[in-house]
Amino acid sequence: MALQLKSMAVIGAGTMGKGIAQWFAQQGFQVQLVDTKIEIAQTSCHQIIASWKKLVEKKKFTEEQALMFETMLSAKSLEEMNDCDLVIEAIVEKKEIKDQLFKDLDEKLPDHCIFASNTSSLSIAELSQAVSVKRRARFLGLHFFNPATIMKLVEVVGTSDVEDGLAMQIASWFQKHGKEAAQCKDGPGFIVNRLARSFYGEALRIVGDENTEQEREVDSILKQVGGFQMGPFELMDLIGIDINLDVTNIVWNAFHKNPRFAPHPLQEKMVKDGRFGKKTKKGFFSYE
Amino acid sequence: MNKEIIVHDNKHPLLALLIKSKLDHYSRSEMLAQRPQVVWDFTLGTTSEKREFYQELRSMGVQQIHADLTSCHGSLLIKEFPELQTAFASACWSPKESYELWQRDPEAEFGLLEIFPLQPVEVQSPGHCFTYPRVISTLINEARFAVRDGLAEVSDLDRAMKYGVNYPLGLVEWEAKIGKEIIDLILRDLREETHSDRYQTL
Known part of the structure; x- marks a missing residue:
């Protein structure tokens, strides 16, 4: 089937859903931002519009462009959403909830509509079992990075059921629209969350136990010698030590507790103590 | 005057720079005849291989060692060998053209820049294969x-x-x-x- 992408819907008006919706509207798509309660979707739409106003002030877009984007964007409840060419799910990371959503969408949306999940932790092949055999041929992972309007990468995750060439077509489409698309198989963590694990894990093993001075030094060395933009400890504090540990555990378990991915006691201790990083004002470093 | 030499093997990534240095340079087997007091060690090896080498240098009367410990447990070696005055990770190419450097005496000057002109980043300890x-x-x-x-x-x-x-x-x-x-x-x-x-x- 030829790729036809002019309209899309994002299900889930949280941080990622909002960013994805904003990006697609900026590409000239008709975008429906959908949530269980339309008020949530409406609030997120207002926040996107406010963001465009700021970007006009910064001369990233013209006023005409921002107005056009606004006309492309609409808030909808699940019941009210219209047909579209692409639907991307960006809801809570709970499989049973995603399964029900995909089942409902499968019954509602036309055959040509491509289904995608923005999941970072669940198997795309397993999620696709919620839809019909026919739909599985057009069911992929599209994993965006936060913030979706700025971070160029999108991981395009195919399964053995996806129709030949579709993942490549979608990857090429993203490349043409300024994203960097990386195609991969449906493995735990896809590419980035799998390969980046030891940036944190090895740094934790180097320090061994709480030692602020050593943690600062490790961050500094990896920036000054390694050329990384941020060190692992400040990055864990920024992302959330709890979030980072969750991803580590997901990948570790998916790889049958392979020691290459094992979590570190220091990280587990920080999370147990409620020291998650910037959001709790205490992590490896203090933000008070 | 202390005899100061470079010892290297053919695998070191900085070999081309090392052989242009003002210091005489030798392979490990060639250096045995030299009886140096100061050795710049640019051989590549594991912790146990380096341990064997430094015991050999000690028995030869070498007083000062400056060593590339990129692939070693440097923290163990600097405890076992007080002769080790500096340890550095110059074998691991850096996108910033820099490397980690530990010095037993942080104030001392050993002329590293004359041997290879990369930017040192001082560290508190070499750790295990540095950071x-x-x-x-x-x-x-x-x-x-x-x-x-x-x-x-x-x-x-x-x-x-x-x-x-x-x-x-x-x-x-x-x-x-x-x-x-x-x-x-x-x-x-x-x-x-x-x-x-x-x-x-x-």
Whole structure:
């Protein structure tokens, strides 16, 4: 089937859903931002519009462009959403909830509509079992990075059921629209969350136990010698030590507790103590 | 005047710079006849191989050693050998053209810049394979497994790390810059000294 992408819907008006919706509207798509309660979707739409106003002030877009984007964007409840060419799910990371959503969408949306999940932790092949055999041929992972309007990468995750060439077509489409698309198989963590694990894990093993001075030094060395933009400890504090540990555990378990991915006691201790990083004002470093 | 020499093997990435240095340079077997007091050690080896070498240097009366300990448990060696005055990780190519440097006496000047003109970043301890070589080796190791598993094309793996987490290079191209042998040596020493399968390789 030829790729036809002019309209899309994002299900889930949280941080990622909002960013994805904003990006697609900026590409000239008709975008429906959908949530269980339309008020949530409406609030997120207002926040996107406010963001465009700021970007006009910064001369990233013209006023005409921002107005056009606004006309492309609409808030909808699940019941009210219209047909579209692409639907991307960006809801809570709970499989049973995603399964029900995909089942409902499968019954509602036309055959040509491509289904995608923005999941970072669940198997795309397993999620696709919620839809019909026919739909599985057009069911992929599209994993965006936060913030979706700025971070160029999108991981395009195919399964053995996806129709030949579709993942490549979608990857090429993203490349043409300024994203960097990386195609991969449906493995735990896809590419980035799998390969980046030891940036944190090895740094934790180097320090061994709480030692602020050593943690600062490790961050500094990896920036000054390694050329990384941020060190692992400040990055864990920024992302959330709890979030980072969750991803580590997901990948570790998916790889049958392979020691290459094992979590570190220091990280587990920080999370147990409620020291998650910037959001709790205490992590490896203090933000008070 | 103290006789000061460079000892190297043919595997060191900075060999071309080292042989241009004002100091005389020798292989490990050639240096036995030299009876130096100060040795700049640019051989590559594991912790146990270096331990054997430094015991040999000690028995020869060498008083001062400055060593590339990229692939060694430097923290152990500097305790066992007070002769070790500096330790550095110059064998691991850096996108910033810099390297980690430990000095027993932080105020001392040993003329490192005259031997190789890279930017030193001072560290409190060499640790085990320092910080940058150790972290980048484990990152590259995982990329090797991902290639083995057919997770993605090499170009996609590299693209993902550059644009998803802003790495300066993709991990496969990064390994090409550092050299497979250096990465293997670092992982081998981590595995042998820690006895951990975390550092298993393909």
